[in-house]
Amino acid sequence: MTQFRTLEWTGSALRLLDQRRLPAETIYLDLGDAREVAEAIRTMVVRGAPAIGAAAAYGLALAAQRAPAERLLDALEEAADVLRRSRPTAVNLFWAIQRVMDKVHANHALDADALRALVLSEAHAIAEEDVAVNKRIAQHGQSLVPDGATIIHHCNTGSLATVDYGTALGVIRYAHEIGKRIHVYLDETRPRLQGAKLSAWELNQLGVPHTVIVDGASGFVMRRHKVDLCIVGADRIAANGDTANKIGTYNLALVARAHGVPFYVAAPTSTIDLSIRSGDEIPIEERGADEVACVGATRVVPEGSPVLNYAFDVTPAHLITAIITEAGVVYPPYEEGLARAVRSRSEAR
Secondary structure, eight states: OOSSOSEEEOSSSEEEEOTTSTTTOOOEEEEOSHHHHHHHHHTTSSOSHHHHHHHHHHHHHHHHHHSOGGGHHHHHHHHHHHHHTSOSSOHHHHHHHHHHHHHHHHTTTSOHHHHHHHHHHHHHHHHHHHHHHHHHHHHHHGGGOOTTOEEEEOSOOSGGGSSSSOSHHHHHHHHHHTTOOOEEEEEOOTTTTIIIIIIHHHHHHHTOOEEEEOGGGHHHHHHHSOOOEEEEOOSEEETTSOEEEETTHHHHHHHHHHTTOOEEEEOOGGGEETTOOSGGGSOOOBOOTHHHHEETTEEOSOTTOOOOOBSEEEEOGGGOSEEEETTEEEOSSHHHHHHHHHHHHHHHO
């Protein structure tokens, strides 16, 4: 396990590592109700699709704890609605909320204390399963990572983006732990610098050799250095394999294709949304202009110049070499393989 915890249940609050303060400070926040959790998700105190899902589940547990018995079901529905609106692209958010609420609806006749305990138990289960799922993803990914590999990674997909261990960075971490002599180039990941701030911080903690590069350098790095693979995470995967991930992922996939470098996505099956036929149907979050217009407290874009700030982009399935899940590695054509992977999750439960 890592030495830090992205999120933790204290018994009366959800404790989150404030990722906005890293790497300069390690600050934990204790949140006491669902609205605070929703705001923490919206403002990226917590980020990464699996971590967002677990946080939302605990947000529902907080709502259940604080609601009077006579309003418990209504309070949970209201909290679920607030949490759903916090970020639109990451499907794990909706998956976790629906999983908890399905359990609530199936057991609505229980008394209030029993229902509160049920909601908390389901949140715990989501968090615990995330760690186990990530480790299986890491193990399945090893067939794609040769000893001595040079890897490019985008954004942050490690313990900070999950409950623990990580998805794409989990594959990298496991390769390092079993003795593969890897080196990782980390895209800085503008505009919020999750690669430079968060992934570099994690790999420093783990002792994984790495180098931070600007997003625009990936093509030249592939040309100048021998890059063996790119690996990224996902916030939502459509039924056909189109993948929404942090803005800049599509560019990296195009550059990888131009240089003949395999491009892998690592994600839990909870990130696969079979109700979405293609990436064209995935809602893409737009964030505030200041993330782009300002560097720290300094404005670098002239006043009056408009900013378009997509938080995510969609990488078409034909640019993705394979998708690594806890059910195994899925290769094109993706429709059948992704559906089979999702079925395996349902059967396992």
